[in-house]
Amino acid sequence: MGLFGRWRGRRPAPGRATLDRASQRGDLRHLEEFVASRRGVEGFVEPRTAVTEATIVLVAADGEWTRRRIDGPDVARRLSKELAIPVYDAQVTGYPQRMRDYSARQKRDRL
Numbered sequence: 476m477g478l479f480g481r482w483r484g485r486r487p488a489p490g491r492a493t494l495d496r497a498s499q500r501g502d503l504r505h506l507e508e509f510v511a512s513r514r515g516v517e518g519f520v521e522p523r524t525a526v527t528e529a530t531i532v533l534v535a536a537d538g539e540w541t542r543r544r545i546d547g548p549d550v551a552r553r554l555s556k557e558l559a560i561p562v563y564d565a566q567v568t569g570y571p572q573r574m575r576d577y578s579a580r581q582k583r584d585r586l
Contacts, residue, residue: 496570502543503554509533509541510558518562519570532565538577 508514515536523529529547531554534540545551548564556564 504546505541506531506533506554507558509535510560516560517571518551518555518560518564519565519568520545520548521565523547528554528575529563532570533560534571534573534574536573538568538571538573538575538580540574540577544550 510533513535516533518532519532519533521530521542528544529551530542530544531551532540532542543553551562
């Protein structure tokens, strides 16, 4: 049997469509703390893939960002209402330039 042959025909466990773990309460707590401690935060929802669950990227006004798992776009919309932040579909809008600039600064400063 080939390396991948043993997985052929296997189905994911019920309720699990990816190889990633589901979101946990700690993920939501981190997102809430990120929003509370930064200004100008926006959310960008990333869809579930074959490898990862749905995620949300929060980007602050200075470009600092964080990514955490969520239980789908509905949770992102509910979270955005609770935290009073705008949320966008990352596949439609893309990511803000300030996020890329922040990452470039972080990389440069580590060198």
